[in-house]
Amino acid sequence: xxxxxxxRKALAKGxxxxxxxxxxVVYEGRATSRLGVGERLVLIKKDRSILVHRPTGHxxxxxxxxxxxxxxxxxNGLPVIRASNANxxxxxxxxxxxxxxxxxxRDTAEFEMYAxxxxxxxxxxxxxxxxxxxxxxxxxxxQVKRTGRVDIxxxxxxxxxxxxxxxxxPATPEDVRQLSAYVESLNSEFGRKPRAILAAPSTTKAxxxxxxxxxxxxxxxxxxxxxxxxxxxxxxDSYL
Amino acid sequence: xxxxxxxRKALAKGxxxxxxxxxxVVYEGRATSRLGVGERLVLIKKDRSILVHRPTGHxxxxxxxxxxxxxxxxxNGLPVIRASNANxxxxxxxxxxxxxxxxxxRDTAEFEMYAxxxxxxxxxxxxxxxxxxxxxxxxxxxQVKRTGRVDIxxxxxxxxxxxxxxxxxPATPEDVRQLSAYVESLNSEFGRKPRAILAAPSTTKAxxxxxxxxxxxxxxxxxxxxxxxxxxxxxxDSYL
Numbered sequence: 506x507x508x509x510x511x512x513r514k515a516l517a518k519g520x521x522x523x524x525x526x527x528x529x530v531v532y533e534g535r536a537t538s539r540l541g542v543g544e545r546l547v548l549i550k551k552d553r554s555i556l557v558h559r560p561t562g563h564x565x566x567x568x569x570x571x572x573x574x575x576x577x578x579x580x581n582g583l584p585v586i587r588a589s590n591a592n593x594x595x596x597x598x599x600x601x602x603x604x605x606x607x608x609x610x611r612d613t614a615e616f617e618m619y620a621x622x623x624x625x626x627x628x629x630x631x632x633x634x635x636x637x638x639x640x641x642x643x644x645x646x647x648q649v650k651r652t653g654r655v656d657i658x659x660x661x662x663x664x665x666x667x668x669x670x671x672x673x674x675p676a677t678p679e680d681v682r683q684l685s686a687y688v689e690s691l692n693s694e695f696g697r698k699p700r701a702i703l704a705a706p707s708t709t710k711a712x713x714x715x716x717x718x719x720x721x722x723x724x725x726x727x728x729x730x731x732x733x734x735x736x737x738x739x740x741x742d743s744y745l
Numbered sequence: 746x747x748x749x750x751x752x753r754k755a756l757a758k759g760x761x762x763x764x765x766x767x768x769x770v771v772y773e774g775r776a777t778s779r780l781g782v783g784e785r786l787v788l789i790k791k792d793r794s795i796l797v798h799r800p801t802g803h804x805x806x807x808x809x810x811x812x813x814x815x816x817x818x819x820x821n822g823l824p825v826i827r828a829s830n831a832n833x834x835x836x837x838x839x840x841x842x843x844x845x846x847x848x849x850x851r852d853t854a855e856f857e858m859y860a861x862x863x864x865x866x867x868x869x870x871x872x873x874x875x876x877x878x879x880x881x882x883x884x885x886x887x888q889v890k891r892t893g894r895v896d897i898x899x900x901x902x903x904x905x906x907x908x909x910x911x912x913x914x915p916a917t918p919e920d921v922r923q924l925s926a927y928v929e930s931l932n933s934e935f936g937r938k939p940r941a942i943l944a945a946p947s948t949t950k951a952x953x954x955x956x957x958x959x960x961x962x963x964x965x966x967x968x969x970x971x972x973x974x975x976x977x978x979x980x981x982d983s984y985l
Contacts, residue, residue: 521786521800523763525848537859537913537968543852546761546788554803560761560850563794563808570803606846608765610800612783619777673777728777 507605509577509584515607516575522549524586526603530557530567534593540566542600547586549575551610555588557597569595619728620735625671626656628731629704631738635726636669636702638662649690653683658691658699665700666691672705673728678715680705685719747845749817749824755847756815762789764826766843770797770807774833780806782840787826789815791850795828797837809835859968860975865911866896868971869944871978875966876909876942878902890934892926898939905940906931912945913968918955920945925959 515522524547530540540557545566548556552571559566573588573595586597620628626645633640639662647655657669668691670684684701692698701719704726708716716723755762764787770780780797785806788796792811799806813828813835826837860868866885873880879902887895897909908931910924924941932938941959944966948956956963 519800521798523786525850529854536861536864539857539859541854543854544848544850545852546763546848546850548786548798550798550801550803552801554801556803558761558788558790559852560759560848561790561792561794561811563790563796563805563810565803566856568803571801604848608784608786608800608844610765610784610786612785612799614769614781614783616806617779619779621776624776 507607509579509605511607512577512584512605516549516553516577518609519551521551521608521610523547523606523608524549524584524597524599524603525606526599527601528557528597528599528603531596531598532567532593538567547597547603549586549588553588555586555595557595567595567597569593617729618732620673620731621728622656622671622673624735625673625704625726625728625731628734628738629657629669629671629726632734633659635730635734636667636704636724640667640669649687650694652686652690655687655691661700666695666697667700667702669702669704671726672703674705676703676705676708676712676723678709678711681712681715681719681721684721688720747847749819749845751847752817752824752845756789756793756817758849759791761791761848761850763787763846763848764789764824764837764839764843765846766839767841768797768837768839768843771836771838772807772833778807787837787843789826789828793828795826795835797835807835807837809833857969858972860913860971861968862896862911862913864975865913865944865966865968865971868974868978869897869909869911869966872974873899875970875974876907876944876964880907880909889927889930892930893923895927895931898931901940906935906937907940907942909942909944911966912943914945916943916945916948916952916963918949918951921952921955921959921961924961928960 527544532538546558553573554571555569556565557567569588576587578585583599588595629635642657642659644658647658655668656671659667661667668687688701701721702724704724706727767784772778786798793813794811795809796805797807809828816827818825823839828835869875882897882899884898887898895908896911899907901907908927928941941961942964944964946967
């Protein structure tokens with residue numbers, strides 16, 4: 506059975522601490538919130554961020570960011586957690602002895618985030634040379650008669666119309682056929698056949714065979730590369 | 746020592762489950778993310794929301810909202826958690842046996858959130874009758890020479906200038922003096938003395954004595970009432 510003294514040591518040591526039990530929660534800061542008695546989990550992390558979780562909902566009901574001043578006190582023989590910073594105070598008062606758990610967690614892995622197709626489109630619009638040098642986007646999500654929406658319509662360095670279709674997964678024969686259908690539709694609409702570029706991280710073998718039968722060109726473009734471009738373009742933090 | 750079978754039963758029963766141990770995390774959905782091996786906490790709640798927490802940071806590194814399909818599997822003798830919905834899959838694969846904890850938490854308390862002074866101002870602008878019938882706000886945060894900023898400047902039902910100062914805590918003598926200073930400044934600026942209203946949930950005794958010496962009027966306005974007004978005005982969810 507761990508005690509508050511163990512929690513203090515764990516906090517000093519940089520362990521992750523969980524309290525589980527019935528408590529009330531008061532927050533005073535920019536606004537004020539009060540939460541009556543209920544059974545909750547309180548997580549205190551290595552960086553002194555603190556989260557109060559109810560049994561439902563993916564959001565914590567209260568939380569304080571990293572760097573809070575955290576104190577473990579006792580009021581009427583029961584634990585009280587105070588987490589504060591310059592302008593805010595979060596006070597968690599247990600109404601019965603909580604369970605207390607301590608975990609020494611080591612985690613140095615890098616979180617890798619890869620873009621969606623929508624993100625890939627944003628990256629190409631931010632940096633059209635991802636498709637090819639001299640590519641100029643004209644229109645995105647253009648409706649093509651009866652066949653769907655083209656990701657990006659643009660002009661190449663020689664002024665020829667180019668249809669670009671973006672895929673975040675290996676291109677399939679179905680992707681090639683879809684793009685060929687756009688080419689035919691745009692051909693009948695404009696009276697000239699556009700170039701067609703399928704930009705994806707790779708292709709399946711079947712897709713490569715399908716491409717040999719058509720005029721669809723392949724361009725290697727990974728979601729990861731797009732993410733880098735977006736990151737450079739506006740800073741990942743503001744982007745995510 | 747709890748087993749995956751215990752976790753399955755706990756999930757069916759609506760308990761909160763925590764896994765603590767080294768794992769990798771893959772998310773496939775609108776975007777893709779990958780997180781290499783590290784020691785983490787995985788919380789699964791009663792409503793089948795799921796959170797993956799690293800030892801630092803107040804945000805989960807991955808999560809899925811309530812209503813996910815959650816399965817506990819075994820791969821190479823180690824637990825794997827799959828949380829999915831129509832378009833997304835979160836897969837957490839442990840690389841060593843995790844600790845497994847189960848909590849039966851009951852929590853029916855209402856979360857009460859009270860507004861900040863900025864929120865109170867928004868509420869008065871949305872519903873000026875909170876100050877008094879016929880009140881018309883003209884300007885907010887008006888700079889008053891050498892004395893500060895007035896929360897709201899407006900006209901009463903008879904067309905007289907009114908200065909409104911909002912406080913979310915019981916009004917103090919200092920608040921009364923501040924408002925009196927605004928009155929004097931505006932008097933010299935406009936050549937007529939505005940009415941002054943201090944709107945707060947209550948006053949201290951000392952503030953009441955101070956008010957008797959001045960022309961400052963008191964209006965009872967609670968942050969809670971303001972929160973209700975904002976909630977009605979645009980729905981609390983979109984507001985918060």
